[in-house]
Amino acid sequence: MDALRIGPRLTIPGEALSWTASRAEGPGGQHVNKTSTRVELRCDVALSTIPEPVLRRMYLAAPRWFDSAGNLLVISQKTRSQSRNLADATERLVEWVRQCLTPPKRRRPTKPSRGSVRRRLDGKKKAGDKKKSRAWRPGND
Numbered sequence: 001m002d003a004l005r006i007g008p009r010l011t012i013p014g015e016a017l018s019w020t021a022s023r024a025e026g027p028g029g030q031h032v033n034k035t036s037t038r039v040e041l042r043c044d045v046a047l048s049t050i051p052e053p054v055l056r057r058m059y060l061a062a063p064r065w066f067d068s069a070g071n072l073l074v075i076s077q078k079t080r081s082q083s084r085n086l087a088d089a090t091e092r093l094v095e096w097v098r099q100c101l102t103p104p105k106r107r108r109p110t111k112p113s114r115g116s117v118r119r120r121l122d123g124k125k126k127a128g129d130k131k132k133s134r135a136w137r138p139g140n141d
Contacts, residue, residue: 001014004090004094019086019089022038022040023035024036031080032080037082039086040075043073043093053103058097058100065096074096075089076088076092
């Protein structure tokens with residue numbers, strides 16, 4: 001298979017990629033019973049040039065895309081054509097790696113403003129008073 005160009009500095013070599021075809025699931029009549037259009041694109045992580053932090057982000061984002069051996073596995077059975085499913089699987093792999101290349105922004109913990117805390121507590125107090133006014137008291141028949 002040809003090498004996949006992810007970005008200007010990152011390319012997955014063709015030796016790290018392999019694919020197999022199998023019968024697709026779902027409706028499709030006789031066509032689905034006799035043609036192998038479902039494509040499984042496998043990327044051997046050990047042979048790929050994907051950096052370790054990117055692989056870690058990929059695994060944390062979608063562990064189901066990794067098989068028991070630790071290889072990346074992208075499955076496509078969207079179309080009735082094997083070649084289009086292979087193109088779809090490679091495109092999804094490239095997009096996913098590109099998304100994981102940029103590290104997520106760090107969350108800065110913030111405090112709620114004094115006004116928002118006061119408004120929240122005032123709302124809770126009003127709700128409590130409303131419920132208290134509904135309570136039955138002796139002599140309120």
